[in-house]
Amino acid sequence: MNLNFPLLILFIYSIFNLHCKAQKSELFKIDPTTLIENEITLADIIDDISYIPLDNSIPFIGRLVQVTEGSVFLKIRDGILVFNREGKLPKRIGNKGRGPGEYTMGNSFTVDNMTETVYVKDIDFKIKVYSKDGKFLRTILLPKSEDNFDFDEIDFLNSHLFVSQFINMGHAKYNWIIMDTLGNFIKSKLNSVPTFKTANGFRGGTYVFENKIHYWNFYNDTIFSILSDFNYRPRFLFAKGKHRWPANPTKPDQFSQFMFPASLFETNRFFVFSYNYNEKRAIVLFDKRNMKSYMKYLTDSEDGLINNFDCGIMFHPRQDSYFVENGREYLAGLIEPLKLKSLVKSDNFRNSTPKFPEKKKELEKLANSLKETDNPVLMMVRLKK
Secondary structure (H helix, E strand, O other), rough: OOOHHHHHHHHHHHHHHHHHHHHHOOEEEEOHHHOEOOOOOHHHHHHHHHHEEOOOOOOEEEEEEEEEEEEEOOOEEEEEEEEEEEEEEEEEOOOOOOOOOOOOOOEEEOOOOOOOOOEEEEEEOOOEEEEOOEEEEEEOOOOOOOOOOOOOOEEEEEOOOEEEOOOOOOOEEEEEEEOOOOOOEEEEEEEEOOOOOOOOOOOOOEEEEEOOOEEEEEOOOOEEEEOOOOOOOEEEOOOOOOOOOOOOOOOOOHHHHHHHEEEEEEOOOEEEEEEEOOOOOEEEEEOOOOEEEEEEEEOOOOOOOOOOOOOOOOOOOOOOOOEEEOEEEEEEEEHHHHHHHHHHOOOOHOOOOOOHHHHHHHHHHHHHHHHOOOOOOEEEEEOOO
16 A cells, blocks of 8 residues: 555644644633522532531641641641641641741641651741651752742642742742652743733642642643643633733722632532632532532622531531542531531521431530630531542
8 A cells, every 4th residue: 555654644643633632622611701600508419527626725726738547737827736636636746937947937738648747838948847746857948940939839649749839920930840758859840921010929729639739820721630650731721711810900999800719629529619700709519420510609607508417507618628538538627616606506507407417416515515715626528429
């Protein structure tokens, strides 16, 4: 058979190019302009719920960061705190300060689930490393850039550190770098957005799902998955349009008309996205099976999904709330005792009919055992299979 070799190459390339374009066109797009309110409740997505009061011996105000098999790690005002899974034996991880072995900020940190070694992203291009007992181990230095804009978040996966950089005031040399736990450089992805002038700070995020780290920032259309071989590929997209945040909005009073992503992650069943748009806050769950969306507008009094499981506090899933244990998926969050006690005393709670009445009784008993000034309660919900 006689074949024209150049034509054959062109034919193969065309087929490959069409295949790639088809793959890209199949990526799911998040577009807030197409969403309509269509609420889903907590009982629709979970099959169990539990509450763990956190020991009061170290009072704190803070947020949940990571749940491991043995511990609960929190970011608090003056550092990092860890409890065991019963909510007991609180201890500090290192110390906040400017002395040897201390961290100045520690706003982002990650934990090795196996050893519970803690990696704290500090300022000035440094990572401080601590044992699970809070003992300082070492400092890892990060690469500096000419504009001196630091990295933002840190994650741990498969014995590697993933350090991400978002676009801050128009600057970012990297999207991310990957290092081993001793600080040896492995791979990086440079930021493809040219530097621009703006007074806006950074916004972006990372999350772990299916043994991959995913990265996004709101100046980029693409949410990326970083694979086990450290290459990356598109996971899904932010749809283009007038709702997208511009590089340099000129009128502060127009900021609210743009989509402002707040939290993004996924579970086996859902993409979960929280955002601000058109002067409203919202949370939306996209069902992966059919891409049907369930969207709820949020207010000060309704800051989450309706909890008709035990008629307790509304639940707002966030990207640092997801973890997997023994093959099951969980979401976690913190509840203020004052809010819980106020709820169970309300007429709405007394007259409510939950899916599981015995769980409502357990919640009421818990609320009555708490003081208003107690530390927050850890709330964990188990997702349906």
